[in-house]
Amino acid sequence: MNPVSIFKTIRSRAMLLSQLSALAIGSTLLTTPSAQAVPPQVKTQAPGYYRMMLGDFEITALLDGTVTLPIHTLLTNTTPAEVEKRLAGEFLKPQLETSINAYLIHTGSRLILVDTGAGVFFGEKGGGQLLTSLKAAGYQPEDIDTVLLTHIHGDHSGGLTLSGEASFPNATVYVDQHEADFWLNPANEASAAANQKAGFATAATLFAPYLAAGKVKTFQGNTQLFPGIRTVSSYGHTPGHSFYAIESQGQQLQLWGDLLHVKDVQFASPSVTIRFDVDSPAAAQQRQKAFANAAKQGYWVGAAHISFPGIGHVRKSGNGYAWVPANYSLPR
Numbered sequence: 001m002n003p004v005s006i007f008k009t010i011r012s013r014a015m016l017l018s019q020l021s022a023l024a025i026g027s028t029l030l031t032t033p034s035a036q037a038v039p040p041q042v043k044t045q046a047p048g049y050y051r052m053m054l055g056d057f058e059i060t061a062l063l064d065g066t067v068t069l070p071i072h073t074l075l076t077n078t079t080p081a082e083v084e085k086r087l088a089g090e091f092l093k094p095q096l097e098t099s100i101n102a103y104l105i106h107t108g109s110r111l112i113l114v115d116t117g118a119g120v121f122f123g124e125k126g127g128g129q130l131l132t133s134l135k136a137a138g139y140q141p142e143d144i145d146t147v148l149l150t151h152i153h154g155d156h157s158g159g160l161t162l163s164g165e166a167s168f169p170n171a172t173v174y175v176d177q178h179e180a181d182f183w184l185n186p187a188n189e190a191s192a193a194a195n196q197k198a199g200f201a202t203a204a205t206l207f208a209p210y211l212a213a214g215k216v217k218t219f220q221g222n223t224q225l226f227p228g229i230r231t232v233s234s235y236g237h238t239p240g241h242s243f244y245a246i247e248s249q250g251q252q253l254q255l256w257g258d259l260l261h262v263k264d265v266q267f268a269s270p271s272v273t274i275r276f277d278v279d280s281p282a283a284a285q286q287r288q289k290a291f292a293n294a295a296k297q298g299y300w301v302g303a304a305h306i307s308f309p310g311i312g313h314v315r316k317s318g319n320g321y322a323w324v325p326a327n328y329s330l331p332r
C-alpha cells in the first residue's frame with residue numbers, strides 16, 4: 001500500500017468511526033430525557049461584595065440583600081402614575097426590587113463599617129445577609145472596630161445586634177447627637193408620626209448591648225472623626241441623618257445613606273420625597289444640595305438603596321441629574 005492509499009484508508013476508517021459515534025450519540029439523545037442530562041438550575045448570585053480602592057483605602061460594598069417595595073405608593077410629592085411612567089422607561093416595575101447596601105472601609109489602621117443592613121427588620125421579605133457578605137469578602141465581625149450609622153432606621157441599624165447580642169463585639173458605634181437624642185428617647189414616640197412610632201422600641205433593642213458596654217459615641221454635626229473620615233450633616237430624612245466623606249490621596253467617596261431611595265425617579269426630580277422621611281421638605285432640600293455638589297465636585301458616591309454596589313458618580317442632566325454607575329473594575 002502506497003502512502004497515499006494508507007492515508008485514504010485511515011481517513012475512511014476515521015470517518016466511519018465518527019459516523020458510528022454520531023449515530024450512538026443520536027440514539028442516546030433519542031432515548032434519554034434531556035432533563036436528566038443537566039444539573040438543576042443553581043439560582044444564586046455571586047457573593048455580595050464589590051471592592052474598589054480609594055487612594056490608600058480599600059472600600060468594600062457589602063450587600064445585605066434586596067427587598068421588594070411598592071415604590072409608587074411610598075413616594076410623595078409626585079403621583080403613582082408619574083412614578084410608574086418613569087420606572088417603565090427604565091424597564092422597571094413599581095414593585096421595585098431595592099438593594100440594601102453597606103460599606104466597609106479599611107484605612108490601613110482601622111476597619112470601619114458604615115451602616116449594618118436590616119438584620120431581621122424585614123423578616124422573610126429580605127435583607128439580613130450582611131454578615132454572610134462580610135465573611136465572603138474576607139473579614140469577620142470581630143475585626144470591625146468602628147460602626148458609623150448614617151441614621152437609625154431599621155434597614156441601616158437593624159444589623160447591630162442578633163438575638164440581643166452585639167453583632168460587632170469589638171466595635172464602637174458612632175451616630176449624630178440629634179439622631180441619638182430623637183430615637184433613643186422613648187418620650188419622643190408620642191409625638192412621632194404613626195409610621196415612625198415602631199422605630200423607638202426597635203432602636204432601644206438594637207443599641208442596648210452597645211450602650212451597656214459604653215460603646216456608643218455621638219458627634220455634633222460636621223466632624224472629623226478619624227484621618228480621612230469626616231461626617232457631613234444632612235438632616236431631614238431623619239433628625240440627625242449624616243453622610244460620611246471618605247478621603248485618601250486626593251480621592252473622595254461620600255456615603256449618602258438615605259439621601260435618596262429611587263434613583264430612577266429622584267435624580268431627575270430631587271423634589272420627590274418618601275413616606276419614611278421625618279421632615280420631607282428638609283430631605284428634598286438636602287437632596288438638591290448634595291446632587292449639585294456631587295455633580296460639581298465629581299467625587300465618588302455610595303448610596304444604600306441604589307442598585308448594588310450603589311457606587312458611581314452624579315452628573316447634571318437637563319433640569320435634574322443623572323446617575324453614572326461605576327465601571328466594573330478590579331482593585332489594584
Ligand SMILES: [Zn+2]
Pocket residue numbers: 151153237258276
Ligand atoms: Zn431611612
